[in-house]
Amino acid sequence: MSTVEFREVGKRFGDGPLILDRITLASEPGDFISIIGPSGCGKSTLLRLVAGLSPVSTGALTFGGRPPGSAATEVAFVFQEPTLLPWLTVDDNVELPARLRRLPPGERAERRRKAVALAGLDDRASFYPRQLSGGQKMRVSLARALTLSPGVLLLDEPFGALDEMTRERLNEELLAIQREQRWTAFFVTHSVAEAVFLSNRIVVLAPKPGRIHSEVRVDLPYPRTAETRFSRDYQDLVAGTSRLLRSVAASH
Amino acid sequence: MPRRPLSLLLPAAIGALMVALWYGVHAWLSEDQRFLLPTPDAVLTAFREHGPELAHATLNTAEGALLGWLLAVAAGFVLAVGLSLSPLVRLSFYPYLMILQMTPIVVFAPILVLWVGPGLRSVVIITFLICFFPLVVNTTQGLISTDRNLVELFRLYRAGRLQELWRLRVPAALPYFFTGLRIAATLAPIGALVGDYTAGSSAGDGGGLGFQTLIYSSQAKYPALFATAAVTCALGFVFVAVVVALSWAALHRWHDSYERPDV
Numbered sequence: 001m002s003t004v005e006f007r008e009v010g011k012r013f014g015d016g017p018l019i020l021d022r023i024t025l026a027s028e029p030g031d032f033i034s035i036i037g038p039s040g041c042g043k044s045t046l047l048r049l050v051a052g053l054s055p056v057s058t059g060a061l062t063f064g065g066r067p068p069g070s071a072a073t074e075v076a077f078v079f080q081e082p083t084l085l086p087w088l089t090v091d092d093n094v095e096l097p098a099r100l101r102r103l104p105p106g107e108r109a110e111r112r113r114k115a116v117a118l119a120g121l122d123d124r125a126s127f128y129p130r131q132l133s134g135g136q137k138m139r140v141s142l143a144r145a146l147t148l149s150p151g152v153l154l155l156d157e158p159f160g161a162l163d164e165m166t167r168e169r170l171n172e173e174l175l176a177i178q179r180e181q182r183w184t185a186f187f188v189t190h191s192v193a194e195a196v197f198l199s200n201r202i203v204v205l206a207p208k209p210g211r212i213h214s215e216v217r218v219d220l221p222y223p224r225t226a227e228t229r230f231s232r233d234y235q236d237l238v239a240g241t242s243r244l245l246r247s248v249a250a251s252h
Numbered sequence: 253m254p255r256r257p258l259s260l261l262l263p264a265a266i267g268a269l270m271v272a273l274w275y276g277v278h279a280w281l282s283e284d285q286r287f288l289l290p291t292p293d294a295v296l297t298a299f300r301e302h303g304p305e306l307a308h309a310t311l312n313t314a315e316g317a318l319l320g321w322l323l324a325v326a327a328g329f330v331l332a333v334g335l336s337l338s339p340l341v342r343l344s345f346y347p348y349l350m351i352l353q354m355t356p357i358v359v360f361a362p363i364l365v366l367w368v369g370p371g372l373r374s375v376v377i378i379t380f381l382i383c384f385f386p387l388v389v390n391t392t393q394g395l396i397s398t399d400r401n402l403v404e405l406f407r408l409y410r411a412g413r414l415q416e417l418w419r420l421r422v423p424a425a426l427p428y429f430f431t432g433l434r435i436a437a438t439l440a441p442i443g444a445l446v447g448d449y450t451a452g453s454s455a456g457d458g459g460g461l462g463f464q465t466l467i468y469s470s471q472a473k474y475p476a477l478f479a480t481a482a483v484t485c486a487l488g489f490v491f492v493a494v495v496v497a498l499s500w501a502a503l504h505r506w507h508d509s510y511e512r513p514d515v
Binding site: 051052053075076077079081083085086087088096097099100101128129130 | 399401402404405406407408409410411415419420423424426505506507508
């Protein structure tokens with residue numbers, strides 16, 4: 001149902017250079033797919049295609065057989081920046097997607113309550129964004145993305161600006177939420193460790209033009225916790241994937 | 253609100269210094285030139301003497317200023333929304349807006365009197381013309397300066413154009429709008445006075461501070477002229493105070509221009 005399928009997808013902006021070249025990739029429901037690769041390999045562009053924020057140039061991109069934008073499946077996006085409306089409280093920011101979709105007030109409040117609780121923001125509900133720390137703002141952004149119960153969640157380096165402790169805690173919470181809600185995730189990151197911890201699949205892109213270099217399967221058992229990071233298998237996977245990424249970057 | 257004694261004392265001290273300087277210059281002038289700079293107490297006496305007619309004129313000018321200002325806010329907002337639609341619309345309209353702003357009111361006033369007659373209507377239109385420009389320019393700038401990421405967020409959730417306008421562009425433009433509103437608030441009483449001076453009418457007790465200015469200068473009542481200037485100034489302060497209060501109410505909880513509350 002929430003299958004995202006890329007078939008030979010190419011992307012260029014206007015007459016510019018090719019950004020993405022013949023991307024072929026299909027997600028299974030519940031997949032957590034991380035996308036890594038050197039800077040400028042089109043990772044963010046790939047997410048924007050799935051979000052329908054930008055059209056594909058060649059090839060086909062479908063959601064359960066339908067083009068993005070028209071699909072029944074909700075797609076939510078978590079940007080690099082928290083991207084909150086500064087004049088709205090945490091509650092109102094989280095409720096925004098439901099408001100824009102003109103859901104009835106009762107359902108709006110219900111969805112908002114659930115998302116706020118899920119993101120651990122109950123005691124911050126009436127705060128304004130400027131009263132929050134960087135980690136808390138990102139939680140609000142995440143809660144807002146979850147409000148409409150998306151089938152696909154796109155995350156573009158959401159935790160890149162946070163300190164390591166906060167990032168690790170949010171990684172753990174993100175996985176816990178996914179176990180509960182079963183959305184498919186496409187997660188762009190620069191951190192191999194983060195990709196290994198979160199994903200069951202890691203797609204490595206090569207740059208200029210962006211194309212799929214290889215895919216790493218991460219068979220670490222779920223649920224993954226803070227303990228997972230100390231396991232031998234995890235550390236081997238991080239080391240192996242780092243080496244792979246380095247070789248991709250070196251060959252260009 | 254000033255919290256430290258220094259923030260109260262210092263402005264008061266500077267005020268006292270300026271009054272002292274005023275008396276000093278008055279005393280320094282030769283006997284036959286002193287009428288050029290009446291002393292503060294002479295101005296106060298003029299207030300007592302002309303109190304009722306000044307109060308009446310102030311009310312008339314305040315009415316013209318308020319109506320012209322409100323008209324400019326409403327029309328300025330609507331035009332700003334239109335201008336924010338596309339660069340092409342802005343390119344097409346800005347030259348004519350500039351012409352409107354560059355046209356000297358004093359030249360325009362006699363024409364206006366021919367069109368709508370002297371009195372309140374002319375005063376309101378002149379005030380409107382003076383307040384209009386800063387409101388339009390600031391509000392338009394605010395409406396087109398919306399954070400690109402937030403616009404994308406709205407596109408992602410397939411928000412309609414009206415939703416994007418009311419839920420995103422207008423709130424984001426509020427700080428700019430209030431900047432325009434504040435500039436217009438300082439201009440409104442002056443605009444109404446100039447309007448009254450050039451296109452006013454005393455018919456039916458309709459004369460304002462501009463009309464009093466004409467009378468006092470023709471009668472060489474210089475202390476009364478100073479009193480008129482002071483009253484106009486006070487009227488401007490009232491307008492600005494209202495805007496400052498509105499702006500505080502709309503922005504202090506979320507905008508960075510106000511002190512951050514402790515977390």
